Amino acid sequence: MKSIDVSQLSYPSMKEVAENMSQLAQNGEKPKTAMKGGIWVIREGITPVELYCYLNARFGPPNGIQMLFRSDDSDNLIHWHYTFNYKDETIEIMCMTFRLEIIHSIEFDSPSDAKVEFIKDLKKDFSVYGKNISKFRDKIEKWQLFINPFFRIKSVIEHQLEKLEALKIEELEPLSYPSSAEDLEKLKDRMNHAGELYIEATALGLNIRMLAPVYAESFINLIIFLLAEDDIKTDKRMYDSIVRQQIDIRIKGLHRNCKGFFQAVDYNNTEACKAFHTLMNNRNDLLHGNVDPKKLAYETVYFDGKIPLFNDYRNFSFYSWEASIRNVTPDLAIGDYQVVQDLIAHILICLEDNIRAEVCRFLETKDPGWNESTKRPGILFPSHLVDMFPKFEDEEFNKRVN
Incomplete structure (x- = not known):
């Protein structure tokens, strides 16, 4: 056979499909498709949505046996399944x-050519059922996947924290003062190695501390996005004015502007909020590279004219790298992250139980969805991905996958 005549496809009911499978099982027989023919794997030429709309418009809902086993959500190995007699x-x-x-279960003269022709013929047949396809397509929901900024920033910070902790800066031995030329040569190598570690630690610590305020803001803005009162959601100017407020004002107003809060966030009296307020007050120095000698000072030195008079004995460890990490140490970076985590936990506690559960699911979703027509966000897919390829006992059949 050269190809498939799409007009000759017939659509058995799901009951017929199930009865046929049951009969085969009782007789100890295998389906035809497991004994001969082959498998066409399609990733181009036709999209799943256009094929599904065509098949549904022409025949009806999916009738394959796998539809009996799928869960009523998007977390399935096989999303839809049609069975046809030909x-x-x-x-x-x-x-x-x-x-x-x-x-x-068909033996073709050229399986690859038959596959291409079948896709072409299916797409040609779209015009025959164009009106029904358009009618069906109007019924299905259109969602846009988008990046969850909170999840992205959280993932970046936690990745950097893992790298920072793996450096184990605190376990580096101090560089002792050399007592010979040989010691001095060895000291150079140790200083270079330690310097590389400290530069990396400084970069990671600085990044984490600069991202911590952004991490907090992304959480507050996500809460407003998910839970804002309807009159705020539908009024862009009002919505924009709220998300542009100072972050402490946004937090204090959450219970008034958002659904699901059974109590206000006590920003002025809660320790988690006080610690966060301190973090935000310090953010400008890091984010804008502000020069403040008092905050950045690390040693006092005296001068008699141009003669330096040191207040302490200097050591190689400090002047080679320890000074560079001041204000961005691993402890400070971890501390800032924990401050934001505590703030998030406190705000979540102020939510009603059912709302909190939904918000937490959204926080952990990398790629949520947005329905523009209904202005509704949603969690479309699980965080894990599943896939498989069938393997048949007949090795010759396994070779006929193309």
């Missing part, structure tokens, strides 16, 4: 997350 043969069309699979 003359005396069987064709199964299944959609996974990453591809379409067409399993058939």
Whole structure:
């Protein structure tokens, strides 16, 4: 056979499909598609949504046996499954997350050419059912996946914290003063190694401390995005004015501007909020590179004219790298992160239980969805991904996957 005549596809009911599978199982037989034919893996030429709309408009809802086993959500290995009879043969069309699979029991002269022709013929047939396809497509919801800024920043900070802790800066031995030329040569190598570690630690500590305020703001803005009162959501100017307020004002107004708060956030009296307020007061020095000798000072030195008079004995450890990490030490970086975590925990406690559970799920979602027509956010997919390829006992059949 050269190809498939799409007009000859017939659509058995799900009951017929299930009864046929049950009968095969009772007789100890295998489906035709497991004994001959092959598998077409499709990742181009036709999209899952256009094929699904066409099949639904022409035949009806998916009738494949896998529809009996799928859970009523998007967390499935096989999202939809159609079974068709074609003359005396069987064709199964299944959609996974990453591809379409067409399993058939037909022996073609050239399977690759037949696959290409089948896709072309399907797309040509779209025009025949164009009105029904458009009508069906109007019924399905359109969602846009978008990046969750809170999740992204949280992931970056935690990745940097892991790298910072792995450096184990606190375990570096102090550099002792050399007592010979040989010691001095060894000291150079040790200083270079320690310097590289401290530069990395300084970069990570500085990044974490600068991101901590952004991390907090992304959380507050996400709360407002998810829970803002309807009159605020529908009024862009009002919504924008709220998210542009000073962050302490935003936090204090959460219970008034958002749904789901059973109590106000006691910003002025709660220790978590006080610590966060201190963090925000210090943010400008880090974010804008402010020069404040008092805050950045690390030693006192005296001069008699141009003669330096040191207040302490200097050592190689301090002047090679320890001074560089002042104000961005691992302890300070971890501390800033914990301050934000404590603030987040306190605000979540102020939410009603059911609302808190939904918000927490959203916080942990990397790629949530947005329905523009209903102005509704949603969690469309689980955080994990699943995939598989079938493997048949017949090795020759396994080779007929293309």
